Amino acid sequence: xxxxxxxxxxxTTPRTLRYYESRGLLTARRTxxxxxxxxxxDLRLLQQIRTLxxxxxxxxxxxxxxxxxxxxxxxxxxxxxxIAVYRRKVAELDGLIGQxxxxxxxxxxxxxxxxxxxxxxPEPRCELGTERDTEREG
Amino acid sequence: xxxxxxxxxxxTTPRTLRYYESRGLLTARRTxxxxxxxxxxDLRLLQQIRTLxxxxxxxxxxxxxxxxxxxxxxxxxxxxxxIAVYRRKVAELDGLIGQxxxxxxxxxxxxxxxxxxxxxxPEPRCELGTERDTEREG
DNA sequence: GTAAGCCTTGACGCCGACGTCAAGGCAAGG
DNA sequence: CCTTGCCTTGACGTCGGCGTCAAGGCTTAC
Numbered sequence: 660x661x662x663x664x665x666x667x668x669x670x671t672t673p674r675t676l677r678y679y680e681s682r683g684l685l686t687a688r689r690t691x692x693x694x695x696x697x698x699x700x701d702l703r704l705l706q707q708i709r710t711l712x713x714x715x716x717x718x719x720x721x722x723x724x725x726x727x728x729x730x731x732x733x734x735x736x737x738x739x740x741x742i743a744v745y746r747r748k749v750a751e752l753d754g755l756i757g758q759x760x761x762x763x764x765x766x767x768x769x770x771x772x773x774x775x776x777x778x779x780x781p782e783p784r785c786e787l788g789t790e791r792d793t794e795r796e797g
Numbered sequence: 798x799x800x801x802x803x804x805x806x807x808x809t810t811p812r813t814l815r816y817y818e819s820r821g822l823l824t825a826r827r828t829x830x831x832x833x834x835x836x837x838x839d840l841r842l843l844q845q846i847r848t849l850x851x852x853x854x855x856x857x858x859x860x861x862x863x864x865x866x867x868x869x870x871x872x873x874x875x876x877x878x879x880i881a882v883y884r885r886k887v888a889e890l891d892g893l894i895g896q897x898x899x900x901x902x903x904x905x906x907x908x909x910x911x912x913x914x915x916x917x918x919p920e921p922r923c924e925l926g927t928e929r930d931t932e933r934e935g
Numbered sequence: 936g937t938a939a940g941c942c943t944t945g946a947c948g949c950c951g952a953c954g955t956c957a958a959g960g961c962a963a964g965g
Numbered sequence: 966c967c968t969t970g971c972c973t974t975g976a977c978g979t980c981g982g983c984g985t986c987a988a989g990g991c992t993t994a995c
Contacts, residue, residue: 736911773874
């Protein structure tokens with residue numbers, strides 16, 4: 660199949676596939692007219708890349724998976740190098756999530772404080788009764 | 798004080814302050830020689846911006862806080878517009894954290910599966926006894 | 936006098952993963 | 966023959982928040 664069809668089947672664009680090729684991932688055969696041609700193996704390879712990209716992996720981080728598939732292994736993560744990337748990514752994600760949770764907590768505190776200091780209530784709530792409803796949220 | 802001193806006191810660089818000025822935040826007076834001059838209010842304003850930037854706010858999102866301070870309010874978040882930014886940010890962070898946790902879980906699962914499918918154990922563990930240790934981790 | 940150290944504006948560089956446009960080739964259908 | 970729709974390469978644009986360099990002005994210290 661040619662580049663347009665492969666792109667569509669993988670839910671991406673020809674430009675993206677050419678970009679991957681320029682980065683050394685996803686090489687292509689050529690027809691006599693110079694058109695790139697791909698087979699089902701290339702589709703699987705591309706799907707592997709896209710899956711990892713959707714996870715937020717950088718392109719370079721997908722390379723071990725690609726190499727692994729190219730080496731004939733059943734899956735992109737059937738190689739130690741790929742698993743090492745998994746591990747690094749999990750650690751990175753844990754760290755990032757932790758940071759974001761800390762920021763979220765901080766901003767949450769500032770929000771509550773700022774709301775409390777505002778003269779008028781933040782939004783029409785609470786001021787209806789006397790002290791009911793204080794632990795509910797919508 | 799001039800730009801270098803302000804930058805240092807805020808833990809940033811002159812380039813950054815000029816950039817903020819180009820974006821319409823943090824305006825400066827000028828000496829006869831054309832040098833930018835700042836006062837303590839400018840420092841507070843800049844600190845507000847830096848704090849939010851460290852939280853991951855985009856520059857545009859700091860604008861309501863700056864406007865609020867400029868309007869003479871005691872804090873950058875003493876205005877409804879700033880509080881609205883807080884709220885949007887909290888929601889955005891919650892969404893992002895949720896996404897990252899989902900990705901983390903997915904990658905974690907793939908990692909365990911890939912490790913299990915590897916011929917040799919992932920790291921020297923588990924294979925010592927027969928079936929002990931199966932729920933421990935390092 | 937001149938070197939050091941501050942400042943000015945202007946403009947290009949960077950990063951990642953492409954989008955978009957330009958100019959042109961090839962094949963099929965009417 | 967001509968249009969349509971694929972494809973090709975090349976090259977510049979995007980976004981955010983600056984870094985870095987160039988060329989030059991001002992002031993102070995030696």
